[in-house]
Amino acid sequence: MTLFWIASVVLVVFSCILIALPIYRQKVNNDEALRDELNKAFYKDRLSELQEEAEEGLVEDQQDLIEDLKQSLLDDIPAQKDNANGSSISPMAVLIPSVIVVIVLSYGMYMKFGAHQEVQEWQQVTANLPALSKKLMAPEGAALSDDEMRDLTLALRTRLHYQPDDSTGWLLLGRIALANRDVDTAIGSMKKAYDLEPKDPDVMLGFAQALMLSQDDVEQDQARRILGELVKDDYVDLRVFSLLAFDAFERKDFPAAIRYWSVMQQMIGPQDSRYEMLSRSIENAQKQMGQQVGTGKSVSVAISVADNVSVDPNAALIVSVHTADGSPMPVAAARYPVGSLPRTVVLDDGNSMIAERKLSSLDTLMVRVRIDSDGNVATKQGDWFGESEAVKMGESVTVVIDKQY
The missing domain is CATH 1.10.287 (Helix Hairpins)
Known part of the structure; x- marks a missing residue:
């Protein structure tokens, strides 16, 4: 705002200079001197004419005519001087009122038609950005009114115009666009944040959420890949699983x-x-x-490893559900890449070993987890494993891999 007023003062001063220059640079017209010269020339011409007329005998009283001519010349001098003195105007008498008019008109017209009030409000909104951002990020952020959301959007766009590398600002703008169902703005903002911070979990989640709303299959596939990275990196956030569940249901x-x-x-x-x-x-x-x-029932298994266990990243993770008595024959089983540990996996009737005996038919169960290092399920020598206590169906299961065959 200070820059604006400085610029306006410079423009007004420049305008005043443009007004002053013609006043001080105007050509001085000395009418008195010009009239004297003209009268002298007229006097000399008339004297010459009288002389010629006298020589030709046309004039008898030449001397009287010369006296009359001199008298008329003298009579013209005072009147001409008075007239010149009466028309003299000081340059400052013109300059000062002109400058005052320029200043009053410039700032008066701006106050009336120059959106001065809107600019002031814009500056206030920009200054209020930290408070609005804090309110949005707080648990009660949904309580922001429509006016506050518009103010926050304006303030963010202003800040991002001057700080385009602010990934947090782009993320916040994308979240506001998501709340307003503005898919294009959300994707564009989240993408800028993702380009700046491609490994930040919050940015990854926000970008995936925006891409999920797109009608483009390529963008939706990109969202699934990002969510898969979050799950693989063990980014435990309900919103990740919620997006994955929503996407799976839609498909x-x-x-x-x-x-x-x-x-x-x-x-x-x-x-x-x-x-x-x-x-x-x-x-x-x-x-x-x-x-x-x-x-329909499922078993959620939280898997972790002991500190002394060395995990081959190329190994496989075999999870099997058995009856509570520890029967070697699993009722359900699944094979996963080891990925990062700890992690959580879910087994349901789709993982049942025998169609006639589904996982959901069990009342109690236990879970075994093994890290298969050679890719052969039949061989166990050297593999690390762990098993849970017997639990009821629906209870959470925890397995720590801490034993070796």
Whole structure:
């Protein structure tokens, strides 16, 4: 704002200079001197004419005519001087009122028609950016009014214009656009944040969330890859599994949706108010699969390793569910890349070994987890493993890999 006023003062001063220059540089017209010269020339010409007329005998009283001519010349001098003195105007008498008019008109017209009030409000909104950002990021951020959201958007755009490398600002602008269902702005803002901080989990999640709303299959595939990286890096956030579950449900991959929602249930526990909502989502997915509500069950397994265990990143992770008595024959099993540990996996009826005996038929169970280093399930020599205690179906299962065959 200070820069604006400085620029306006410079422009006004320049305008005043343009007014002053013609006043002080105007050519001085000395009318008195010009009239004297003219009168002298007229006097001399008339004297010459009288002389010629006298020589020709046309004039008898030449001397009287010369006296009259001199008298008329003298009579013209005082009147001419008075007239010249009466018309004299000081340059300052013209300059000062002109400068005052320029200044009053310039700032008066700006105050009236120059959006002065809007500029002031813009400056106030920009200064209020930290407070608005803090309010948005707080748990009660959803309470922001429409006016506050517009103010925050304006302030962010202003800041990002001057600081285009602010990844946090782009992320915040993208979140506002998501809240307003402005998909194009959300994707564009989140992409700028992602280009600046491609490994930041919050930025990755925000960009994936924006891409999920796109109608472009390529962008949706990119969102799935980003979410897969978050899960692989063990970025434990309910929103990651929520996006994966929503995407799976939209693609009619109902077993996958059920698994993700089940993981969310295990993460929040039955005491959380969202638990029942997730249960309804699971039941809805089961209905879509043609299953009877209440028969679909899954087992969520939290897997970790002891400090003395060395894990080959190229090994496989074999998770098997057994009856509570520890029977060697698994009821359900699944094979995963080791990835990063600790991690959580979910098994359901889709992982059952025998169609006639589903995982959901168990009342109690135990889980074994093994790191298969050679790729051969039949060989166990040297493999690390762990197993859980017997638990009831629906309870969370924890397995620590700390033993070696």
